Amino acid sequence: MSQILFIKNASQLLTLKGFSLRPAVKEEMNQLSMIEDGAILMENGLIIAVGLTEDIEREFNEQLKLAEIIDASGKIVLPGLVDPHTHLVYAGSREDEFNMRLNGATYMDIMNSGGGIYATTSKTRAASEEELYADSLKRLDLFLLHGVTTVEAKSGYGLDWPTEYKQLKVAKTLNEHHPVDVVSTFMAAHAVPVEFKDNPDAFIEEIIEEMLAKVATEKLAEFNDVFCERGVFTPEQSKRILEAGKKFGLLPKIHADEIEPYQGAELAAEVNAISSDHLLKASDEGIKQMAENGVIGVLLPGTAFFLRAEAANGRNMIDSGLAVAISTDCNPGSSPTVSMPFMMNLACMDMGMTPAEVITAATINAAHAINRGHLVGSLEIGKKADVLIMNVPNYMQLQYHYGLNHTDMVVKNGTLVVRGGRRC
Ligand code: NIG
Ligand code: FE
Numbered sequence: 001m002s003q004i005l006f007i008k009n010a011s012q013l014l015t016l017k018g019f020s021l022r023p024a025v026k027e028e029m030n031q032l033s034m035i036e037d038g039a040i041l042m043e044n045g046l047i048i049a050v051g052l053t054e055d056i057e058r059e060f061n062e063q064l065k066l067a068e069i070i071d072a073s074g075k076i077v078l079p080g081l082v083d084p085h086t087h088l089v090y091a092g093s094r095e096d097e098f099n100m101r102l103n104g105a106t107y108m109d110i111m112n113s114g115g116g117i118y119a120t121t122s123k124t125r126a127a128s129e130e131e132l133y134a135d136s137l138k139r140l141d142l143f144l145l146h147g148v149t150t151v152e153a154k155s156g157y158g159l160d161w162p163t164e165y166k167q168l169k170v171a172k173t174l175n176e177h178h179p180v181d182v183v184s185t186f187m188a189a190h191a192v193p194v195e196f197k198d199n200p201d202a203f204i205e206e207i208i209e210e211m212l213a214k215v216a217t218e219k220l221a222e223f224n225d226v227f228c229e230r231g232v233f234t235p236e237q238s239k240r241i242l243e244a245g246k247k248f249g250l251l252p253k254i255h256a257d258e259i260e261p262y263q264g265a266e267l268a269a270e271v272n273a274i275s276s277d278h279l280l281k282a283s284d285e286g287i288k289q290m291a292e293n294g295v296i297g298v299l300l301p302g303t304a305f306f307l308r309a310e311a312a313n314g315r316n317m318i319d320s321g322l323a324v325a326i327s328t329d330c331n332p333g334s335s336p337t338v339s340m341p342f343m344m345n346l347a348c349m350d351m352g353m354t355p356a357e358v359i360t361a362a363t364i365n366a367a368h369a370i371n372r373g374h375l376v377g378s379l380e381i382g383k384k385a386d387v388l389i390m391n392v393p394n395y396m397q398l399q400y401h402y403g404l405n406h407t408d409m410v411v412k413n414g415t416l417v418v419r420g421g422r423r424c
Pocket of ligand 1: 087116117120227255258303329331332333334335
């Protein structure tokens, strides 16, 4: 028997329609395609109708007799949030480093003295697959409670094949067993492992000659990412790794220009990356080249907030034609959060984005940043029934009542998985 779910009477239903084939840019990012007193009808995991409540009630009279009905009066309905950049699978936490940074140490100082990514690498190597799964599952539950229905997850706390493999397997198992869709990225090039400190090129050789083939053969990831930053991987080394990944069908992503300007945005354009992420210090020329080459800028307002750095200039980037998405960058060092709603607040406050642009950046544009724009990120007939009900009467209140999680209900693949802010 078919499973039918009907949400009706939404004070505002934000469809974000029209951008399934490419991300929204410039003024389009303000176009939420809102329906007042909106309704959405879902059958067997897919959206089958979107429109005015009275129109759908009239047209789908028969199906509605079999439907579970949810009244969203006084609330808004929008696509499930997509988080396109996380380091979901890791062990441990690093509040000690947070304290060190508040006392004056920098993020790179800590990393160069053996902490930072290295600290999490040691803990992740030591954790069993079961422990890693249990920790990551708790985080994934929290993502869902904050309205996220699709999440990208990077490896990169192994820096050796057994642990990278363990992380990728955990992400794959989570994807199979948890309602949230988990999309994997291979990121062994997250730091040069201590064992290779004197010969980083040998590590790069290992990634290129051995690891990439294994990732591709077992279909463990769709994307290949690298931390292109002074003292980590140079633009030349990053290019080699990303070009090698392409030969195995892995689409390039880059952690670019986070701490220093380092030609990361330019490299993203050159290798035709699907996205280039961070961009706090990206050059105007690099942003222009990214826009020309269809690279999406994934901005991480929580990272700037938590590192007390000046945020990426989202306003300028949008005005210069770059398709912008936002993300938590959830990780234990530079952004230990699972809250897309808080990222949305920060993107308004620190990046000069409007509440409407931020919603686009957290839904359809974020979906495109992980190659899912045709499946999720907007409420359109034929797309996955990933739908949120937020407990605010209009979308501007999402950003205005800041620091809160307004998620009331979450529908994933046509099934209600969160009700009244709790798992069901
Ligand atoms: O995206 N910048 C590099 N990687 C992560 C941080 C990883 C960590 O500190 O554990 C980031 O900010
Ligand atoms: Fe990151």
